[in-house]
Amino acid sequence: MTTAGGGVRELSYAEALREAMDIALASDPRVILMGEDIGVYGGAFQVTGDLVHRYGEDRVIDTPISELGGAGVAIGAAMTGLRPIYEFQFSDFATLAMEQIVNQAAKIRYMLGGAVSVPVVMRFPAGSGTGAAAQHSQSLEAWFGHVPGLKVVQPSTPADAKGLLLAALEDPDPVLIFEHKLLYKMKGPVPEGHYTVPIGKAAIRRPGRDLCIVAGAIMVHRALEAAEALSAEGIEAEVIDLRSIRPIDRDTILDAVRRTGRLICVYEGVKTLGIGAEISAMVAESDAFDFLDAPIIRLGGAEAPIPYNPELEKAAVPQVPDIVAAARALAGGRL
Amino acid sequence: MPVEVIMPKVDMDMTTGRILVWHVGEGERVSRGTPLFDIETDKAAMEVEAEAEGFLHHRVPEGAEVPIGQPVAWIYAEGEAVGPPPGAASATGAIPPAAASATGAIPPAAGRGGGGDGSGATAGAAPAAIGAPRAGPTETGAEGRPAGLRATPAARRLAREAGLDLATLQGSGPRGRIQGADVRARLETAMSPVPSPAAGFTPEAGGLSVTRRGAGRGRPVVLLHGFASDSLSWAPVEAHLGDRPILRIDLPAHGKSPLLAVRSFAELAALMRDTIDRLDLAEFDLVGHSLGGALALALADTRPRRIAALTLIAPAGLGPQIAGDVLRGICAATRPESLAPWLRMLVADERLISDGYVRQAMAGRACAQLRAAQAALAGILFPDGVQAFDLRAALDRVGMPTRIIWGRRDAVIPWRHALTAPGRVALHLFPELGHVPHLERPDAIAPLLRGGMS
Structure with missing residues (x-):
């Protein structure tokens, strides 16, 4: 973990993610947030919260109810110089965007000989335990772990959620973050400021x-x-x-x-x-x-x-x- | 699940063994170390001890010839239902898993750790295993894995590293699977400083393990093995000694004796003398090999009236030279590959030391504490590779009938040390043998022992 120093406070997993996005939005003008109901509503699980009020609708963008379209726009934006973070309401809806994630994002750098990379970050609320039934409770991370060209992380603590999200933003390739819905309210110590948790390290x-x-x-x-x-x-x-x-x-x-x-x-x-x-x-x-x-x-x-x-x-x-x-x-x- | 008692392999070219006599009746209780039965091969007779506690069932009849590795009885735990013999199918000719261990393995019935009867082939000891001069290097199964043997990868690795044959273990896991803990338990048993209450062990006898064999009434024969060996090394010649009572004593930190530390040869001799005094023998014949030979000579010097005849086989104590590298090499070896070259130096014909024999010998030396204790003993008795004790004066003094047996190709102690003996000592010098004549040619050595002791 690399850290910029500072203190450590108790934050919830959702708050830690929000803080990571806050830091990214504040420090890097290329960073934008995209997703359904992430603006005024604050996100299906209230992860983006009030960020729209602080960074405006140009950088915290509510997208139409089309995961295929939203993911495609995010990938295109990443290819052309932005650092989009695209939120799915439920990881189950990744099925609607498989073409963009698996056939496009994962393969573009390879197929274009390294001329273009896709530094997109996608966030997926995942897992069961919320009474949301068969179409909103799956754990599909292994599907994406099967695809070369993607990186797939699964933070279990607030500190890792923040550090992995910031590491994902620095990564030149698509990084998929699977966030367990039951963890959003879990609290834990989170260092202040910018730091990263290395992707690929248990x-x-x-x-x-x-x-x-x-x-x-x-x-x-x-x-x-x-x-x-x-x-x-x-x-x-x-x-x-x-x-x-x-x-x-x-x-x-x-x-x-x-x-x-x-x-x-x-x-x-x-x-x-x-x-x-x-x-x-x-x-x-x-x-x-x-x-x-x-x-x-x-x-x-x-x-x-x-x-x-x-x-x-x-x-x-x-x-x-x-x-x-x-x-x-x-x-x-x-x- | 009952524990099987199997016909042990006690001789290199043994394929079957005959049950001479059962010491335990059908259904009787046994504990670890209880003598179960005597077996006879064409070279040796041996007593086999129980390895488990419980009740003995399904004994094969006395006189039966049983292939090595085949069950000869089963030990049931207290309260365990006794049904038909487990694996009864094997009676139809199917070989049960353990029987397929053509690796020269001594099966579990053979006793404690590597030191039990029939199992602990230690350096220079070579229980019956190298008793057969014609047994070539063709022994089976260096890599042969007993068919159907269940063991975890960890157990296999631990056994491989310790040079232990898995076929000699009982698995405690599901369906008899050998687990790491089973191997570790065996290795720990092998290094236990407390001898198991084995048959014939008399704890009051100076702390050293004494094994008694033979029910006859003739003059007892006391056998003292050499350095890094154990009392099992006498098995090949014992068969030729008739019905006389035989007492084998394990040196400290050898065989079944505890890891007692001694500070000098005199202390070691005193310990041995103490052990023999407590056996309360009126008169006996004394045979010693190598270091055991030196001890025998020291005993003969201090207890001259009780020793009727003295036989020294390649004895230490008659000159300064000894192959210190062999002693160090044997003590230091932790793997069969590093032990083998030194074992081969003990014999004139290297083919007597097969891969399987070496593995078994290493298994008997798997315990690091035992190796360290023996190395410490070597350092005291043979500092800088020199025999630091001299018994030539004792040899001049002793008056009982004495003979020295030596192989003229001995690479450990020069046979010419025999030439320091006074004229009344009989010399038997074998041009074609090495440091362990009684193991290399038990058939040729036994008649000398018999002659000397009748």
Whole structure:
């Protein structure tokens, strides 16, 4: 993390994102915000808040209800010298803009021989837990992690949300930020001023000797809660916060596997063909394989649309007791 | 799940073993170290101890010939339901997983860590494994992995690094999977300073492990092994010693004896004398090899009336020279590859030291504490690669019938040291043997021991 110094205060995740955009708007005239209802309304999750009143409608732009159109304009603006931050109301609506994100933004620099790059930042409120049902609750980050040319991050703390957004603005390529909706109100220490968190670098949130849990976004917090419970039983779980899906921090993960010999991947996206599959395969292909002392466990989302019913919605994604149970079985040599 | 008791491989070219006698009846309780049965091969008879605690079931009949690695009985935990023999399918000819371990592995029934009966092949000790002079370097399965063996990658790596054969382990994981903890437990057992309460071990006997064999009533034979070896090294010749009681003593920091530290040869000799005094033998024959030979000579000098006959095989103490690099190399080796060259220097015919033999020897030395204790002992007894004790005067003094056996291709201690012996000592010099004649040609050495002791 590079920082410009200053103090540290408690901010919510949404406030930290807003502060990052505030700093960017204030310091770089190329920066503009785009998205549906991000102006006077302040954004579907109140992330942009009052920024329209401070920077005006020329720089905080409400776009029509067309993700394809909005994303296309943002990408075009990035190609022609601006630094747009485009907000999706829900990450689910990325499906409407797949052409622009996957076929255009990800490939333009490559196809034009490096003559043009696309320094666009896209923000995606993601994940379940808000009772928003099947079309507003998905975790689609792995889809985009599959596309060379994109960078995909998944901050789990207010400080990382700010630092990764500012790092994304400095990046010459498209960076997609998946923000878990349940985290927006979470508070945490956030340094003042401008700083960046490196894209592609995981963080060890808790060290442990018995097993390691690799998680992202809200799952980091569930893993930490599980680790606390496990610690009372004498099981010390390491918790690694991925922070970045593409590029993924291979070294930190493999090192943890070498030290602990046991791995649990926890992610909210659908289990099959998800982030945990990639991490498991990465370990199996590496020299860390020789340190595995038990099968790898993936705890992922159910093979079903996210249900509306609140109890079923909870059951569809990994919860703290699921992580505790898996870790117990793993550390106890029962798997 | 019951623990299987399998026919151990105690001899390099052994393919089957015969159950001579069961010491434990069907359904009886056993604990770790309980002598279960005696086996006989064409070269040796050995006692096999229980490796687990519980109740013995499904014994194969006495007299049965059983392929190595095949179960001969099962040990059930307290309260565990006893059904038909597990893996009964193997009776139809299917080889159970453990049986496929043609790696020269000594299966778990063979005793504690690398030091148990039949398993702990240590340097210069070579339990029956190099007992067969014609067994070439063709031993199977350097890389052969027992079919169906379940082990985690971590367990495989740990075993590989320690030179331990996974087939000798029982897995504690699901479906018998060997996990890292199983390997670590074995390695820790191997370095445990407290000997297991094995059969024949008499804790009151000066703290050193004593193994008794043979039920006969003749004059007992006491066997003292050499440096970095253990009492198992006597297995090949024991078969030829008839029915007389045999007592094998493990030196401190060797075999099943604890890691006792000594400060001098005199202290070591006193410890040995103490052990033998407590055995309360009226009269016995004493045989010692290498360092054990020097100790035997020191004992003969201090207990002359109780020792009927003395046999010294390539004994230390008769001159200053000794191959310090071999001693250091053996103590320092942590991998089969680094141990092998030194083991080969112990014998005249290198083909006796197969890859499988080396791996087993390394497994017996997997414990870093044991290696360090032996290195410390070497530093005290053989500082700067010199024998720092001299027993030539003792050899001149002892009056009982004494013979010295030596291989003239000994690369560790010069055979010419034998020439310092007074005229009444019989010399048997074998031109084609090295430092461990009793292992290189047990068939040729045993008759001398028998002759000397009858």
